[in-house]
Amino acid sequence: MTSVLPAACALEMLHTYSLIHDDLPAMDDDDYRRGRLTNHKVFGEATAILAGDALLTQAFILLAAEAPGESVSAAERLRVLQIIAIAAGSLGMVGGQVVDMESETKSVELPIVEYIHTHKTGALILASLQAGAILGGADNRAFAALTRYGECAGLAFQIADDILDIVGEQSQLGKDVGSDVHRGKATYPALLGLAESRRRAEELRDLAIEALAPLGTKAEPLRALVSFIVDRSR
Amino acid sequence: MTSVLPAACALEMLHTYSLIHDDLPAMDDDDYRRGRLTNHKVFGEATAILAGDALLTQAFILLAAEAPGESVSAAERLRVLQIIAIAAGSLGMVGGQVVDMESETKSVELPIVEYIHTHKTGALILASLQAGAILGGADNRAFAALTRYGECAGLAFQIADDILDIVGEQSQLGKDVGSDVHRGKATYPALLGLAESRRRAEELRDLAIEALAPLGTKAEPLRALVSFIVDRSR
Numbered sequence: 373m374t375s376v377l378p379a380a381c382a383l384e385m386l387h388t389y390s391l392i393h394d395d396l397p398a399m400d401d402d403d404y405r406r407g408r409l410t411n412h413k414v415f416g417e418a419t420a421i422l423a424g425d426a427l428l429t430q431a432f433i434l435l436a437a438e439a440p441g442e443s444v445s446a447a448e449r450l451r452v453l454q455i456i457a458i459a460a461g462s463l464g465m466v467g468g469q470v471v472d473m474e475s476e477t478k479s480v481e482l483p484i485v486e487y488i489h490t491h492k493t494g495a496l497i498l499a500s501l502q503a504g505a506i507l508g509g510a511d512n513r514a515f516a517a518l519t520r521y522g523e524c525a526g527l528a529f530q531i532a533d534d535i536l537d538i539v540g541e542q543s544q545l546g547k548d549v550g551s552d553v554h555r556g557k558a559t560y561p562a563l564l565g566l567a568e569s570r571r572r573a574e575e576l577r578d579l580a581i582e583a584l585a586p587l588g589t590k591a592e593p594l595r596a597l598v599s600f601i602v603d604r605s606r
Numbered sequence: 607m608t609s610v611l612p613a614a615c616a617l618e619m620l621h622t623y624s625l626i627h628d629d630l631p632a633m634d635d636d637d638y639r640r641g642r643l644t645n646h647k648v649f650g651e652a653t654a655i656l657a658g659d660a661l662l663t664q665a666f667i668l669l670a671a672e673a674p675g676e677s678v679s680a681a682e683r684l685r686v687l688q689i690i691a692i693a694a695g696s697l698g699m700v701g702g703q704v705v706d707m708e709s710e711t712k713s714v715e716l717p718i719v720e721y722i723h724t725h726k727t728g729a730l731i732l733a734s735l736q737a738g739a740i741l742g743g744a745d746n747r748a749f750a751a752l753t754r755y756g757e758c759a760g761l762a763f764q765i766a767d768d769i770l771d772i773v774g775e776q777s778q779l780g781k782d783v784g785s786d787v788h789r790g791k792a793t794y795p796a797l798l799g800l801a802e803s804r805r806r807a808e809e810l811r812d813l814a815i816e817a818l819a820p821l822g823t824k825a826e827p828l829r830a831l832v833s834f835i836v837d838r839s840r
Contacts, residue, residue: 393659398651417632418707421655422700425627428659429695432666436688437835446680453687454670461663473652 376507378439379452382431383500386460389427390455390496390589392420394469432457444507459499468492486527494526502575506527517586524580525598531573532605533568534559540605570606577602610741612673613686614666617734620694622662624730626654628703632684666691678741693733702726711790719792720761727767728760751820758814759832765807766839768793769800774839804840811836 395402395410396417400494412420435453444452458464468491475484501522505515538561560569580598584591629636629644629765630651646654669687678686692698702725709718735756739749772795794803814832818825 389659393655396655398653398655417628419704421627421630421632422704422707425623425658426660426696426700428662429691429700433691433695436684436691446684449683450670450680454667457663457667457670460668462660466660467662470653470656473656474823 378434379503379507382434385427386496389424390465392424392499396420444537448506450528452506455502456499461496464491464495475506475558480558482563485563489527493530497526498522513586517583519592520583521580524576528573528576528598529601531560531569534561535569535605573602612668613737613741616668619661619665620730623658624699629656630654682740686740688731689736692731698725698729708791714792716797716839719797723764727764731760747820751817754817755814755828758810762807762810762832763835763838765794765803766836768795769803781808807836
C-alpha cells in the first residue's frame with residue numbers, strides 16, 4: 373500500500389482551489405462552473421477566497437501525513453510534496469494564471485499562449501504523473517517516460533480544450549462555449565486556425581503515446597486517456 | 607546547521623499571505639497596512655489574490671526543501687511542515703478568519719472572540735515555537751514548555767493588540783487606531799473592559815514566563831519578547 377490515494381486527493385484539492393480562485397470576480401468573474409453556480413456566487417467572495425486558501429493548505433497537510441501502512445520513505449514523501457508545490461506555485465499554476473490575467477484583451481504571440489497553457493494547467497498534470505511515478509516506485513527510465521507523457525498530454529489537453537471552446541457542446545466543456553473568445557483570450561485556434569490546432573493536438577497525442585513505449589501494456593490506461601482527451605475535440 | 611532559517615522565512619511568507627488576503631476588498635477592505643498602501647491598492651485585486659496564493663505555496667516549497675548542510679531528518683522536516691500547515695489551514699488561521707468574517711457586526715460572546723484570536727493569530731505563533739523546538743532538537747520537556755509559552759504569549763499578543771486598537775498611537779499599531787471598533791469587531795476590551803483586559807494580558811504574560819522555567823537562561827529572549835508584547839499596551 374502506497375500513499376497514492378492521499379496524493380490524488382491533494383491534487384484534486386489543488387485543482388479545486390485554483391478553479392474557485394480563478395472564478396472570482398477579480399479574476400475570470402465566472403458565474404457557472406460545470407453547470408452549477410460558482411463558489412463565490414453561492415457563499416460570497418470572502419468565503420470563496422478562504423475556501424481556496426483552505427484547500428490549498430489542506431493539500432499539503434495530506435501530502436505531509438503518513439498514510440496507514442504506506443511503504444514510501446519520508447524523503448520520497450517530501451520529494452512528492454515538493455514537486456506538487458512547485459507545480460502549484462509561482463513557477464507553475466499561479467505563474468500561468470498571472471500571465472493569463474495580464475494577457476487578457478492584449479494581442480499575444482504563440483510562445484505566451486504556450487507558457488500560459490504549460491503552467492496554468494500543464495504543470496499540475498505533469499506533477500500528478502511524476503508523483504504517481506515516485507509513489508509507485510518507478511525507476512529512472514519509467515520516471516522519464518511518464519514525465520515526457522505528462523508534458524505532451526498536458527499541452528494536448530489544453531489545445532483540445534481551446535478547440536472545444538469553439539466547436540464543442542456546453543455539456544462537453546462544463547462551461548460556456550465561446551467564453552475564451554468573448555473574453556479576448558488568446559487560444560491556439562485563434563493564433564493557428566482550427567485545422568493546424570487539431571494537427572498539433574494529434575501530434576502531441578502521438579508523442580505522448582510514443583513516450584510510454586518502455587512501460588509496455590501496463591500503460592494502456594494512459595494511452596486511452598490521451599486519446600480520449602484529443603479525440604473528443606474532433 | 608539546522609533548517610531554522612528556511613522555516614522562519616516560510617512562516618513570514620504565511621503571515622504575509624494572510625495579511626494580503628485579509629486586506630482584500632471582499633475581506634477587511636483595508637487600504638493601508640504598516641503605513642503603506644496595501645497590495646491590492648497598488649497591484650490590483652487579481653494580483654493580490656495570486657500573490658497570496660504564491661506566498662502560501664512557496665512556504666511549503668521552502669519547508670520541503672533540504673537546507674544546505676542541515677542536520678534534521680526528512681521525517682522531522684515533514685513533521686515541521688505538517689505542524690505549520692495545520693496552523694495555517696482550516697483548523698487554524700483560515701478557520702479563525704472565517705469565524706472573524708462571520709462575526710462582524712454581530713454581537714458575539716467571549717468564547718467566540720477567544721476562538722478567533724487563538725486561531726487567526728495564535729495558531730501560527732504557536733506553530734513557529736513548535737517548529738523551532740523540533741528543528742533545534744528539543745526534548746519532550748522543552749517542546750511542552752515552548753508549546754505552553756506559545757499558547758499564552760499568542761493570546762497575550764492579541765489582547766494587547768485589541769487594547770492598542772483603543773489606546774495606542776498609530777505608529778505603535780501599524781494600522782488605523784480604532785479600526786476594530788469602527789468595523790464592529792468584538793474585542794477583549796469591548797467585552798471585558800480595559801482594566802480586566804490588561805489584567806488578563808498580564809496574567810498570560812506571567813504564565814508564559816512561568817512555562818519557560820525548565821529552559822533556564824537560554825529562554826531569556828522569549829521572556830523579554832512576551833514582556834515587550836504586553837507592556838507596550840500599558
